[in-house]
Amino acid sequence: MTDRIRFRVRDAMHSRHPGPTQAKMAKDTGMNKDALSRALNGQRNFSATELAALAKTLKVSLSWLITGDPGPDGSTTPHSVESPGRIDRLAQAMAFPAGAYREVGLSTSAVTSIGDGISAEHAARMVARKLSTALGPRFVDDLAGAVEGAFGIGVFVVAEGPAFDARAMSDANVTYIVVRATGAWYQANLVLARELGELLAERHTDLAVRGHAAELWARRFAMELLLPEARLRSIDFNRQTPRELATFLWDAGVSAKALARRLSSLGIHRGPAMVHADEGTLQLLVWQDPDCLSHRRAGAFRAPRIPADLYAAHLTAMRQGLVDGTSLAWMLDTPLTEL
Numbered sequence: 001m002t003d004r005i006r007f008r009v010r011d012a013m014h015s016r017h018p019g020p021t022q023a024k025m026a027k028d029t030g031m032n033k034d035a036l037s038r039a040l041n042g043q044r045n046f047s048a049t050e051l052a053a054l055a056k057t058l059k060v061s062l063s064w065l066i067t068g069d070p071g072p073d074g075s076t077t078p079h080s081v082e083s084p085g086r087i088d089r090l091a092q093a094m095a096f097p098a099g100a101y102r103e104v105g106l107s108t109s110a111v112t113s114i115g116d117g118i119s120a121e122h123a124a125r126m127v128a129r130k131l132s133t134a135l136g137p138r139f140v141d142d143l144a145g146a147v148e149g150a151f152g153i154g155v156f157v158v159a160e161g162p163a164f165d166a167r168a169m170s171d172a173n174v175t176y177i178v179v180r181a182t183g184a185w186y187q188a189n190l191v192l193a194r195e196l197g198e199l200l201a202e203r204h205t206d207l208a209v210r211g212h213a214a215e216l217w218a219r220r221f222a223m224e225l226l227l228p229e230a231r232l233r234s235i236d237f238n239r240q241t242p243r244e245l246a247t248f249l250w251d252a253g254v255s256a257k258a259l260a261r262r263l264s265s266l267g268i269h270r271g272p273a274m275v276h277a278d279e280g281t282l283q284l285l286v287w288q289d290p291d292c293l294s295h296r297r298a299g300a301f302r303a304p305r306i307p308a309d310l311y312a313a314h315l316t317a318m319r320q321g322l323v324d325g326t327s328l329a330w331m332l333d334t335p336l337t338e339l
Contacts, residue, residue, distance in 0.1 A: 005046060005051070005065065005066065005102070006039060006040055006041075006042060006046070008060075008064070008065055009039075009040065009046070009054055009058075009065065010040060012054075012058040012060045012065070013025060013058065016058065022036055022037055022040070025054075025057070028057045029050065029053040029054055029057050030053060031050055031053070035050075045102060045103045045323070046099070047099065047103060047323070047324065047326045047327050049096075049326045049327070049330065050326075051065055051066060051095060051099050052095060052096075055095075062095045065095075066095050066098045066099065066102075066171075094167055094169050094178055096158075096327060096330055096331060097154060097156050097169070097174070097176050097178060097306075097310075097331070098169060098171070098174055098176075099327055100306075100310060100314065100327040100328070100331060101154070101173065101174045101176075101310065102173070102174075103314070103317070103322075103323050103327055104310070104313040104314055104316075104317045104322075104323065105313075106174075106309065106310060106313055107173045107174055108152060108153050108154055108173075108174045108175050108176065109151060109152030109153060109175065110153075110170065110175050111151055111153060111170065111175055111196075111199040111200060112200075113199070113200060113201065113202055114200045114201060120197065120201075120217045120218070120220035120221040120224060121220065121221075121224045121229070123197075123200055123221055124197075124220075124221045124222075124223075124224035124225040124228070125224070125228070127150075127196070127200070127221075127225060128225055128228070130150045130151075131143075131146045131147070131150050133150065134146050134149035134150035135149060135150075138251075140189055140226065140251075140252065140253030140297070141253075141296070141297050142296075142297070142300065143189050143192055143193070143253065143300075144157070144179070144192065144300065144301075144305065147177070147192065147196055148307060151175075151196075153175040153176055153177065153199075154174070154175070154176035154177070154306070154307040154310060155176065155177050155179070155192070155305070155307065156176060156177070156178045156179065156304075156305060156306055156307070156331065157178075157179050157180075157181050157188075157301050157303070157304055157305035158178055158179075158180065158181060158304060158331065158333070159181045159304055159333035164180060165179070165180050165182075165187075165188075165191045166178065166179040166180065166188070166191035166192055166194065166195045167195060168195040168196070168198045168199045170199060175199065176307075177192060177195045177196065177199075179191060179192050179195075179301060181301060181302060181303065181304060181333075182301050182302070183298075183299075183301075183302050184255070184281075184282070184301075185253070185297055185298060185299075185300050185301050185302075186249065186253060186254050186255040186258075186281050187255055187258075188300070188301035189226060189253045189254060190222055190223075190226060190254055190255070190258055191222075193221070193222035193225045193226055194215075194218045194219055194221070194222040195218070196218075196221075196222075196225075197217065197218030197219070197220075197221030197222055197225075198215070198218045200218075200221065201217045201218055201221075223258075223261075223262050223265075226252055226253060226254050226258075227252055227254060227258070227259060227262045229266055232262065232263065232266060232268060233266075233268065235248070236271075237263070237268065237269060237270055237271030237273070237274065238269060238271045238272070239271070240271050240272075240273040240274075241273055242273050242284070242287075242288065243288050244273065245273040245274065245277075245284070246284050246285050246287070246288035246289065247288070249281060249284065249285065250285060250289070250292065253297070255281040256274070256277030256280070256281045256284060257277065257281070259274075259277070260274060260277055304331060304332050304333045304334075306328075306331045306332070311328070314327065314328040315328075
């Protein structure tokens with residue numbers, strides 16, 4: 001993978017007219033000239049930061065630079081119906097983990113896609129059993145850890161802006177999901193489940209463009225995974241008390257709004273307790289159980305998170321002088337000087 005990336009960087013440089021010298025390329029991207037030369041000759045790896053700068057300077061898609069996959073029209077240039085600034089930030093957030101894996105020579109398992117004949121609901125029931133095996137029936141206590149353990153992929157939480165809530169990435173070497181840092185763990189669970197559904201629905205290598213049909217399938221998958229229809233139909237919501245509602249939301253690991261949408265889609269009457277859903281999920285949970293904020297789940301998506309094996313590999317590589325720590329600092333949202 002390393003050689004293929006440096007060859008694509010060389011191709012992008014040579015395709016420009018006039019082609020930039022290595023000295024100019026290093027200056028434009030803020031790289032050291034010697035570091036660029038050694039990376040192009042295969043003597044060192046490009047860091048994720050350097051790849052992001054190269055993609056911007058060379059005006060090529062960061063997705064193509066890392067994965068080699070062109071856009072839907074075969075183009076290697078960044079383009080989308082969405083705003084360029086949004087895509088740039090999204091592409092950068094998604095590219096950093098791929099670069100981090102590549103820098104230390106790690107790979108992950110791949111998620112086997114679900115066949116066309118399997119419904120989202122059936123797939124969700126299959127995955128629930130798989131996650132329960134990895135972490136037990138209360139897998140929502142650490143959904144990120146359960147997904148990693150069950151599927152062998154990476155789950156990252158990054159301190160990114162409002163450009164995205166979560167995205168999945170898969171290529172020949174690595175498969176991972178990136179979730180934006182948030183204190184609303186009950187919302188993060190749902191988008192993490194949705195992105196797992198994206199991976200199951202189809203191999204997703206494009207960093208910015210989503211297939212509409214696959215996304216609808218993934219959303220149904222996420223709802224069934226966290227809010228199984230059979231469980232909802234076993235509850236008499238007309239008799240549910242506010243405390244029982246709060247307990248249910250905690251056990252399910254979802255927001256009150258998600259539950260309301262799910263009940264409406266299934267034609268289940270919400271019941272009088274759901275009026276408290278308008279107060280917001282966190283307010284409802286704290287009102288019923290003030291100690292819920294001290295549970296580890298409350299901070300599961302608040303701080304940056306990277307897979308333990310990747311973290312350990314980068315620390316080892318830093319001690320050996322093989323990487324400069326830039327990628328690890330970005331993933332941990334920590335100044336490089338503090339690593």
